[in-house]
Amino acid sequence: MNETTANSALVTFAIYLLGVFFLAWLSSRVRQKKEFVGEYFLGGRSLGLWAFALTFAATSSSGGSFMGFPSLIYTHGWVLALWIASYMLVPIVGMGLLGKRVNRLARQSGAVTVPDLIKARFKSETVGMIATLLVLFFMFFYLLAQFKAGSKIMTTLLQDVAIYQTAVNTVAGAIDGVPWVGSAEPDYVLCLLVFAFSVIVYTAFGGFRAVVWTDVMQGIVMGVGVIILLFLTLGQVGGLTKATEQLKEMTPPESGTGVITLGQAQDKDTALPKGAWLRLADEGIARLAEQVNLAKGETHVEAKLLKITTPAEVERIMPTDFGFPVTAAFTAEQAKGYGQGRKGVYVSAPGPHPEKEGGFLNVWLAISFFFFWAFGSAGQPSNMVRLMAFKGTNVLRNAILAVSVYYTVIYLLLVVIFCCARILLPGMEVDSDRIMPELAAKVTGDAGVPWLAGLLLAAPFAAVMSSVDSFLLMVSSAVVRDIYQNRINPTASEKRLKILSYLVTAMVGILAMLAVLNPPQYLQDLIVFATSGLAGCFLMPMLLGLYWPQMTAKGAIAGMLGGLGCHLSLYIAGYAVNGKFEPYKIPVLEFDPFIWALLVSGLLGWLVSLVQAHSSQKAEV
Amino acid sequence: MNEPSSAETSSLRQGRRELWLILLAWLGCAIWVISYCSTNGYDLAPEEVSTLLGFPDWVFWGVVTPWMIANAFTFWFCLRFLKNDEDEEETP
DSSP, X not given: OOHHHHHHXXXXXXXXXXXXXXXXXXXXXXXXXXXXXXXXXXXXXXXXXXXXXXXXXXXXXXXXXXXXXXXHHHHHGGGHHHHTGGGGTHHHHHHHTTHHHHHHHHHHHXXXXXXXXXXXXXXXXXXXXXXXHHHHHHHHHHHHHHHHHHHHHHHHHHTTOHHHHXXXXXXXXXXXXXXTTTTSOHHHHHHHHHHHHHHHHHHHHHHHHHHHHHXXXXXXXXXXXXXXXXXXXXXXXXXXXXHHHHHHTOOOOEEEEEEEEESSOOSSOEEEOTXXXXXXXXXXXXXXXXXXXXXXXOOEEEEEEEEOOOHHHHXXXXXXXXXXXXXXXXXXXXXXXXXXXXXTGGGSBSOOBSSOTTOSOOHHHHHHHHHHHHHHHXXXXXXXXXXXXXXXXXXXXXXXXXXXXXXXXXXXXXXXXXXXXXXXXXXXXXXXXXHHHHHHHHHHHHTTOGGGHHHHHHHHHHHHHHHXXXXXXXXXXXXXXXXXXXXXXXXXXXXXXXXXXXXXXXXXXXXXXXXXXXXXXXXXHHHHHHHHHHHHHHHHHHHXXXXXXXXXXXXXXXXXXXXXHHHHHHHHHHHXXXXXXXXXXXXXXXXXXXXXXXXXXXXXXXXXXXXHHHHHHHHHO | OXXXXXXXXXXXXXXXXXXXXXXXXXXXXXXXXXXXHHHHSBSOOGGGOOEETTEEHHHIIIIIHHHHHHHXXXXXXXXXXXXXXXXXXXXX
16 A cells, blocks of 8 residues: 555544544433433434434444455455345345334334344233343454454555554553563554544444434445446456456465565565565465565575466566565465366466365355355344334335445445455465555555545445444343333433543553453454344344243243354364364254254244243133 | 234334345355356366456356345345334435
8 A cells, every 4th residue: 555545544533533523512412301211322313214224234333344355355266245135125124024023113112222122022021131141241352353353354455654663663662561461463453542542432422323323424425435446446347257367367376485586685674565476486476365575684584475377477476676686486385275277267267265165155054144244243242223213114124225226236246346356466465454545545546546445445444343232232222221210220310421421431441451451362253243143142042032922931931042052052062173262053954053053042932932821821721 | 921912023024024035035146156156166277267358257157246145135125125113204
């Protein structure tokens, strides 16, 4: 990323944060003189079309949509269209499946949170308490992962800004030797502090309405960013047909190691940056997969390399000019994945994979994802709480339509854009998470509008922030409303609840920030664990409870705990068998644990309710 | 146990109709997408992939087309099939 692009990213980020704080301030003004809890946690149930549609869409699109997803498209090609295909139904399933019934019950019962709603439906304190504990358990994991994701995105996007590097050096000096924090990367710590402070302040201060308003702004930023990126990218590859034709001829690059040789010894220490292009001894071309440091006078060093294997690219790519000759001899790692040396893998399924012999997406996984995206979205409490807040069916109707168009634009176009990115930016496998900022810098720079990169780079910020704020408020509402107000002090004054809400939101945020200051491993896996766990526990009890009057409280408890038990069992079995934090996949049927949890949860909820109804009938007789 | 009001009964009945239609739409799309893509999109040599509007043909017929049809269905569902509850206040 050049200096102009890097600086425009910083300026955009600053303007964006100011906008977010302004909306939080405005929201707190609107909230004054209204009933506090319902306003703070549910925005007074008054969401109109655009607020409801965009808060739903933006909350569902986390940092993964703009960093992880583009990286997957770049690495595996057109098969990602199949991977994401069930987003064609996410609006109608995610909002339509439960929307009207959830909203009706919430209005009738005055419920403010999802556990509140469940408690009202089953008229049982125990069901409400179990729901609260499940929300707290899974949401906190989710929050940790999103805090880390937000900070990582910031470090990626700002790493070339000069003033940012100065601040990183200052932080490095400050945390050096500090227990726990000292072993973390200083750039990560700096970004985490800025990110966490911003999100905690505007969420705690503004409440649900601020979260929704910022989601609207973030949703617009994401949509506009994707459309601009599409036109710039297609213009530079010469159209989609040309890009797909070139992709057909591409073969995946090879990872390996190489001995790098400097043509002449240097009279000072020399660093060859990660990503630099090197001419190989066999006339091929490879990219440095790590930074290489050579001491004064040293001429040979070993490093990880990525060798380009597509002939047209080998001819086109020029080696980096260091001011002195550099060559490398490459030794490939033993190929064990799918697609090595094969043309056509980027335009067909299952897509290349460096490790998995079956490729990126086998048919069972495709089925699993088609189920997961649609029903996983419907089962998220953070989405359910939005269904409690819209004004009426007319708003729901138009919001589903708006989100359908929005998701088509975002997800289908992202696949198109980042398939084209392979043509424009070869060898990005060395750091594929940077493909979004690198592409934004490349296409805006080449189009003569480098300042526009700032707007495009705001999209990932927006995506992750719009998810974090919602989860933060969910955890806080579970503590204030479901535990304190409903159980400890039902007669608490407005003033006390207000102070407690601010404090709890801030405390939860600070706790999450402290927990990820030195981030544990497996955080990305925790996102999947939390998402599928929440949906596995909540979807079937909610669905049965809303559409089947015979569903009982005991049935709901059996459904929630059954889903939890199944989900945890598969993860524990996965850890026991594979030694890693991943679910056990039943041979042949490699479904996500969410599908099994959903089946167990639904079956138990249904059976226990039937048995209970049967026993009650017998007792009456 | 209190008898549900007629508005509640009618809301539940209409809600169930909408639920079944949504589930059927999901199932229809799932069968189309998975069966088409698994038959026509796996393990292809470059010469077996033709393009349609720039998309590989299996992506066009297996993902893009059902996506557009799913959007059309969503529009029909929302505008024609999704009903307001009887006792719901009119909102603009």
